[in-house]
Amino acid sequence: MxxxxxGGRRSGSAWGIFVLGxxxxxxxxxxxxxxxxxxxxxxxxxxxxQAPVPATPPGMPRPYRVFGRWYVPLADARGFRQSGIASxxxxxxxxxxxxxxxxYNMHELTAAHKTLPLGTLVRVxxxxxxxxxxxxxxxRGPFVxxxxxxxxxxxARRLEILGPGTAPVEIEAVAVPEGVPVxxxxxxxxxxxxxxxxxxxxxxxxxxxxxxYGNARIVETELGGTRFYRLRVGxxxxxxxxxxxEARLRADGFRDAFVVAE
Numbered sequence: 001m002x003x004x005x006x007g008g009r010r011s012g013s014a015w016g017i018f019v020l021g022x023x024x025x026x027x028x029x030x031x032x033x034x035x036x037x038x039x040x041x042x043x044x045x046x047x048x049x050q051a052p053v054p055a056t057p058p059g060m061p062r063p064y065r066v067f068g069r070w071y072v073p074l075a076d077a078r079g080f081r082q083s084g085i086a087s088x089x090x091x092x093x094x095x096x097x098x099x100x101x102x103x104y105n106m107h108e109l110t111a112a113h114k115t116l117p118l119g120t121l122v123r124v125x126x127x128x129x130x131x132x133x134x135x136x137x138x139x140r141g142p143f144v145x146x147x148x149x150x151x152x153x154x155x156a157r158r159l160e161i162l163g164p165g166t167a168p169v170e171i172e173a174v175a176v177p178e179g180v181p182v183x184x185x186x187x188x189x190x191x192x193x194x195x196x197x198x199x200x201x202x203x204x205x206x207x208x209x210x211x212x213y214g215n216a217r218i219v220e221t222e223l224g225g226t227r228f229y230r231l232r233v234g235x236x237x238x239x240x241x242x243x244x245x246e247a248r249l250r251a252d253g254f255r256d257a258f259v260v261a262e
Contacts, residue, residue, distance in 0.1 A: 066143050077120040077173040084148035086111075086124065086169040088156035089141075098139040106153035112139035113149055119177025124149065126159040127168040133158045134174065187261055189242040190215065190232045193254045202229035209233050213249075232260060 063072045074080070090106045098104040100118045111122065120137045135155045142150040149171060151159070161167040193209065196202040202218050210216040213233040221228050234245050242259045249257035 064140070066140070071114050071140075073115050074117055077117050077176050080116065080120075080173040081171070082148055083127075083168070083170045084146065085166050086149040086151055086156075086159075086161065086171075087142055087144070087147050087166045088151040088153060088161065090153035090156075094153075100138040102138055104139065104152075108152060109133060109135045109155050109158075110138045110152045111135040111149050111155060112141035113137050114140060114143070116173065117177050120173050121175035122149075123172045123174050124151070124155065124159065125170045126161060127170060129160055131159050187237065189236050189239070189245075190260050191234045191242075191245055191249055191257055192230055192232050192260050193249060193257045195228045195230045197226060197228060199229045202231045205231055 063070050065071070089112075093104050094106045096104055098110075099112070104110070111124070113120075113122070116122065116137045118137055118139075121134055122137060123132060123134050125132045133155050135151065139150070142148075147166070149169065151161070153162070156162050159167065159169075191213075194202070194205060199218070206216045206218060209231070210233075215235045216231065216233045219230045219232060221230060233249075236242055236245055239259075246257055246259055
């Protein structure tokens with residue numbers, strides 16, 4: 001079912017990000033209390049879809065955009081090696097959908113990378129203690145600073161980087177994925193039109209926009225010790241529709257509106 005500008009409504013994205021992003025949940029409080037905090041991380045996939053979209057040759061993975069920057073996934077991971085900083089993510093995303101479409105489990109050996117094909121098996125070596133672990137790429141990210149890899153809790157535990165939060169690593173693709181490509185253009189999309197630190201302000205705008213766009217709802221999140229109330233409206237199920245929605249919202253005065261893959 002597709003949305004229209006008169007009404008409609010959202011990540012369980014068939015995205016594999018994305019993306020798009022995308023987007024992984026909360027484990028119980030009792031478990032969370034025993035874990036060290038993960039490094040600060042932005043929401044995993046809140047892409048803004050704008051023309052022009054980079055051209056995609058037939059058979060190549062589709063590009064995606066996160067926080068104003070385009071990323072083009074590699075068509076083949078053979079021979080891939082990279083050095084840089086790795087971080088990890090855990091309880092706050094446990095149980096949510098990863099970019100591959102599967103459910104993120106922080107106790108499995110997985111990781112997020114911005115451009116490696118989803119499903120690639122990667123050997124990760126901690127350059128500080130020489131510990132190694134093999135992880136499967138099933139998500140997109142990290143989109144903070146110049147980090148190259150976001151490890152699951154279990155992978156970070158084995159590499160002994162839970163406490164420090166980050167570590168210099170070397171990664172190498174050791175097996176390439178086989179299977180059908182992920183469809184990054186279909187899924188469930190909604191649109192963020194504002195973020196407030198006072199809930200009453202978000203509720204006031206929610207009441208105003210519900211009759212115009214439908215599916216107006218408030219999503220609470222906490223970043224850096226501050227609670228935000230994000231207002232999202234509308235719903236559609238394809239990126240072509242999402243681009244039209246975003247253009248309409250911006251024309252209506254919501255200049256910072258962007259697509260959210262759910």
